[in-house]
Amino acid sequence: MYLFIGLSVLLIAVGAADHPISWYHEFEKELRQDSSARNDEQIYRLPGDVVPLEYDIYIDMYFNERTDRPFSYDGRETIIIQAVTENVTQITLHANVDRINAISVLTDAGMLVPVNTQQPFFTEPLYHFLKINLAQNLVVGQNYTLFIDYTSTMNEGPMKRGIWRGSYIDANNQERFYATTHFQPYNARQAFPCWDEPLYKAVFKLHLSRPSHFTNSYSNTGVRLIESDLRNRIREHFWPTPRMSSYLLTLLVSESFQVIAEDRSFSPAIRIIGRSNTVGLADRALEFAVKMTQHFDEFLQYPYAELDPHLNNDHISSPDWASAGTENWGMVSYRELYLIQNSSETIMSVEHYASTLVTHELAHKWFGNLITCYWWSNTWINEGFASYFGYIATNQIFPEYELHEHFNSRYLQATLSFDSGTGTVPMNHDVNTPAQVTGHFGTISYNKAASFLRMTVNMITQDTFRKACQYFLRENSYEPTDQYDLFSAFDRAVTEDGTLNEYLHFNFTHYYDVWVNQPGYPILMVEINHSTGDMQLSQERFFLSASATPTGQIYPIPITYSTKSSRDFENLKPVYMMTSDKAVRTKAVGEEWVIFNHQQHGIYRVNYDDKTWDLIGDALVNEPGNIHHLNRAQVVDDVFALMRSGRLTYAKGFHILKFLYKETNYHVWNPAISGLSWLRNRLRFLPEQLAEFDSIILGYMDHVISELGFEPAENETPTVSLTRQEILQLACNIGHQKCVEDSQEKFNAMKDEVWIDPRIRRHVYMTGVREGGREEFDFVLRRHQQSNYANDQLEMLRALAATRDPQLLTEYLELTLTSTVRSHDKLNSFNFALTGNPDNVYTVLEFVKNNIDAIRVAYIEDAPPTPVNSALNNIAAYLDEPGLVDYEEWLRTTQVGTMQYSGALSSIQSARANNEWGANNADMILSAMRDGSATVVVSTALLLATAVLVRLV
Numbered sequence: 001m002y003l004f005i006g007l008s009v010l011l012i013a014v015g016a017a018d019h020p021i022s023w024y025h026e027f028e029k030e031l032r033q034d035s036s037a038r039n040d041e042q043i044y045r046l047p048g049d050v051v052p053l054e055y056d057i058y059i060d061m062y063f064n065e066r067t068d069r070p071f072s073y074d075g076r077e078t079i080i081i082q083a084v085t086e087n088v089t090q091i092t093l094h095a096n097v098d099r100i101n102a103i104s105v106l107t108d109a110g111m112l113v114p115v116n117t118q119q120p121f122f123t124e125p126l127y128h129f130l131k132i133n134l135a136q137n138l139v140v141g142q143n144y145t146l147f148i149d150y151t152s153t154m155n156e157g158p159m160k161r162g163i164w165r166g167s168y169i170d171a172n173n174q175e176r177f178y179a180t181t182h183f184q185p186y187n188a189r190q191a192f193p194c195w196d197e198p199l200y201k202a203v204f205k206l207h208l209s210r211p212s213h214f215t216n217s218y219s220n221t222g223v224r225l226i227e228s229d230l231r232n233r234i235r236e237h238f239w240p241t242p243r244m245s246s247y248l249l250t251l252l253v254s255e256s257f258q259v260i261a262e263d264r265s266f267s268p269a270i271r272i273i274g275r276s277n278t279v280g281l282a283d284r285a286l287e288f289a290v291k292m293t294q295h296f297d298e299f300l301q302y303p304y305a306e307l308d309p310h311l312n313n314d315h316i317s318s319p320d321w322a323s324a325g326t327e328n329w330g331m332v333s334y335r336e337l338y339l340i341q342n343s344s345e346t347i348m349s350v351e352h353y354a355s356t357l358v359t360h361e362l363a364h365k366w367f368g369n370l371i372t373c374y375w376w377s378n379t380w381i382n383e384g385f386a387s388y389f390g391y392i393a394t395n396q397i398f399p400e401y402e403l404h405e406h407f408n409s410r411y412l413q414a415t416l417s418f419d420s421g422t423g424t425v426p427m428n429h430d431v432n433t434p435a436q437v438t439g440h441f442g443t444i445s446y447n448k449a450a451s452f453l454r455m456t457v458n459m460i461t462q463d464t465f466r467k468a469c470q471y472f473l474r475e476n477s478y479e480p481t482d483q484y485d486l487f488s489a490f491d492r493a494v495t496e497d498g499t500l501n502e503y504l505h506f507n508f509t510h511y512y513d514v515w516v517n518q519p520g521y522p523i524l525m526v527e528i529n530h531s532t533g534d535m536q537l538s539q540e541r542f543f544l545s546a547s548a549t550p551t552g553q554i555y556p557i558p559i560t561y562s563t564k565s566s567r568d569f570e571n572l573k574p575v576y577m578m579t580s581d582k583a584v585r586t587k588a589v590g591e592e593w594v595i596f597n598h599q600q601h602g603i604y605r606v607n608y609d610d611k612t613w614d615l616i617g618d619a620l621v622n623e624p625g626n627i628h629h630l631n632r633a634q635v636v637d638d639v640f641a642l643m644r645s646g647r648l649t650y651a652k653g654f655h656i657l658k659f660l661y662k663e664t665n666y667h668v669w670n671p672a673i674s675g676l677s678w679l680r681n682r683l684r685f686l687p688e689q690l691a692e693f694d695s696i697i698l699g700y701m702d703h704v705i706s707e708l709g710f711e712p713a714e715n716e717t718p719t720v721s722l723t724r725q726e727i728l729q730l731a732c733n734i735g736h737q738k739c740v741e742d743s744q745e746k747f748n749a750m751k752d753e754v755w756i757d758p759r760i761r762r763h764v765y766m767t768g769v770r771e772g773g774r775e776e777f778d779f780v781l782r783r784h785q786q787s788n789y790a791n792d793q794l795e796m797l798r799a800l801a802a803t804r805d806p807q808l809l810t811e812y813l814e815l816t817l818t819s820t821v822r823s824h825d826k827l828n829s830f831n832f833a834l835t836g837n838p839d840n841v842y843t844v845l846e847f848v849k850n851n852i853d854a855i856r857v858a859y860i861e862d863a864p865p866t867p868v869n870s871a872l873n874n875i876a877a878y879l880d881e882p883g884l885v886d887y888e889e890w891l892r893t894t895q896v897g898t899m900q901y902s903g904a905l906s907s908i909q910s911a912r913a914n915n916e917w918g919a920n921n922a923d924m925i926l927s928a929m930r931d932g933s934a935t936v937v938v939s940t941a942l943l944l945a946t947a948v949l950v951r952l953v
Helices: 283-300 348-363 376-397 403-418 434-439 443-460 462-476 483-497 508-517 610-622 629-644 650-662 666-681 687-708 718-734 737-751 758-770 774-786 790-800 806-815 823-835 838-858 867-878 881-894 901-932 940-949
Strands: 050-062 072-083 088-094 099-107 121-124 129-138 143-153 162-169 175-182 203-211 223-228 233-238 251-254 258-263 270-274 313-318 331-335 522-529 534-541 557-559 561-563 576-578 582-586 594-596 605-608
Touching (some): 050 088, 099 121, 099 129, 175 313, 203 251, 258 283, 270 283, 283 313, 283 348, 283 376, 283 462, 331 348, 348 376, 376 403, 376 443, 376 483, 403 443, 403 629, 403 666, 443 462, 443 483, 462 483, 483 508, 522 557, 522 594, 522 610, 576 582, 594 610, 594 629, 605 610, 605 629, 610 629, 610 650, 629 650, 629 666, 650 666, 650 687, 650 901, 666 687, 687 718, 687 901, 718 737, 737 758, 737 774, 758 774, 758 790, 774 790, 790 806, 806 823, 806 838, 823 867, 838 867, 838 881, 867 901, 881 901
Parallel strands (some): 050 203, 270 313, 313 331
Antiparallel strands (some): 050 072, 072 143, 088 129, 099 143, 121 129, 162 175, 175 251, 203 233, 223 233, 258 270, 522 534, 534 582, 561 594
16 A cells, blocks of 8 residues: 655656557558657647556445535545656646645655646646646656545446446335446546556456445455445455556445346355345346356467466346446456346347347457557457457357348448448558547447457468467457557468468458558449359459449458359358459359358458349248358348449349248348338428338238248347337338237237237237227236336336327427436437337427427437437438428527537438438339339328338338
């Protein structure tokens, strides 16, 4: 323990500059940050002239027992630091706390370092900088001790991160408090002054004090010593952490959290920690954590127990959490929704995702914690590996979820959709400001990076990938890394194993460089001469906009394909690496279907000549079993994108898609529902055309509904359960008569206390409330208030939002302003009011007009996810032209200068463009769908009646 001396007020700040690394001559070299000439965005970064080595942090947590400053904390810390450049007279670090009380700097011998008496220290709030002015230079390489005394306040709820407080109701119906942390990516500075950039790794020694009636505290490491005093308080001293980044530090203090599931056969024990009234409800989460820890220990040959002797392997089930989960080292925190499960209460989609989430966060123990990105520009390294393992590794241990196939809709297809714009960025992309950093935690860093890794694994083989992972971790343990360190590990493993030798003239360095450092992805154009068997291949960057300017970018494309006469869909290793804009491959002579990109594992779209599309379309109708279901899904995903981009006519596209009338596979229907919903949303305000569109969709769905039925089978696979959930929700929303009737019957039975399988509750809940009135609304609301399951509560919020009654909808929206709806659910709950029944949009708009100030407070306007911006932007998509005029007038007369003003106006323009597109193209779309339809469309009069009664999201 260090002696705290508040003799002189002095602040030290450490700058964050990347240290030298190995460079590969094939790459275009990027300049390291020059602290003497930084632009307006780089100024958010630390200068890099001082580095921290060790933190010793004392935090005293106070709840409502302190009447003068409730829910606050007092902190004091000593930081051992070193100057790494000459002539340092100013220390810069991050601090975003309420008040700095005292600062001093001491030499290694304990002597005070004199400060500038005119201005010992000052803060720059915009950059969260704390700057300490010294009266003499720091000696390079010499240890100094920086002492800081400070006070601050817990944030209310998780949305603003830092140290925050929440509450819960225990088994005795008493409200209980807890406080915890969420620091990633730049919020450790809210808890204690620090070098809050991932580059600055250090050892952390944490000491927490709490009220004595609170249960044990938790952190990254185990408790070394417990002390009590005469003020009814207890202080717990934790073991030092391994060398790590500041954002990985964490703590939890609560009134009654406890271990609710554990496996003590491991060292450290694997524990699930949560509310006292959730004991026995985390066994499935524990099973995920245990088996996946075992898997990573074996796969990486770097056992968890070897990472640090004092690290915990705890998993916190938090009633509130801003994201799904966060990888704090030794103590991962999750939104309770995913860890607390009961087979009689949890919908399959939650269980399905939870399995991937636990693996994702465990993978971070190695990829993200043991090694960490230099800077958030390299976020894709942390998140790409965790996302890849979340599906691929989990599938190996829990094959019943078929996650290797769900990877396509979760990651690959999401990547293709997002990365088709003109303004997308590469995986490795420069970010500096807090908004830029937060924005980089998205589709490119997670989805595209995971898809890139899977595509690469198919090329180099799983064994070589495993070797590369082991090299990467062992060579960079406890250090910050970047794309070059990762490349080095890949290159070494590939060279040793020779797994790319078969590809003549292929340069792995170029492949890696393009996919990591260039945005977008290609479309592969295939022209086949069936009389000769020649297949002419060409590529260009794919843009969804037909007017986008070509870039000339060439991507290295892993080529796989199957033909009717030579089917090989299970072979995922490329037969050829296409590295030019054109190439030729040869198949057998004769007319036959050809499908490129086996199981849609490559990050590219495919377009064929008309004849080949006809052959594919015929095969999908007459012999669908001969084409892998993931490639049938690929056809659907590509066709909708090709139609939107103008590369394929809607007539041609729907002719190809007519096979959906016989399709029952989840992976095929998932992109089909997305594509059909995109079109339908543009016909929203054309009642006659919308009604016909709906009737055609119901025709498409008739067979799959018949095959699935309305009741889950006893031993059906999770994927079948997910198919039914998505299909029946869509069918009930559109107005499928049998779906609505069956759902109402089940809802009424539920009111009579008949148990309804959670796998079908979503559409049953929603239809019951939508078709009902006050009685049905109040029944679900009471059930919500009595439930002990966050996942079921969320489904009930979704249902309450589907009411058609304006008064009930207003009451529901008012609930989002209260603690009944947790802060992380408020935006989703607001959106449910739009998606559950789009006719409700005028009620939603009036609610916003009447409550905008309360919304800004309750939804936490300045939270990093900007929930109020999202809420106001989303309204426009559901308004017709008179509504848009009304909304715009309100914005221009009352909201000028607010954080949401510009974004909301922009959303209005987008909505008008979408509505105009729908009006201009409705007849063409319906004509194409009729030509591709295999069923008879019902009368227009009936269609109009249907449109009045029910409208889809």
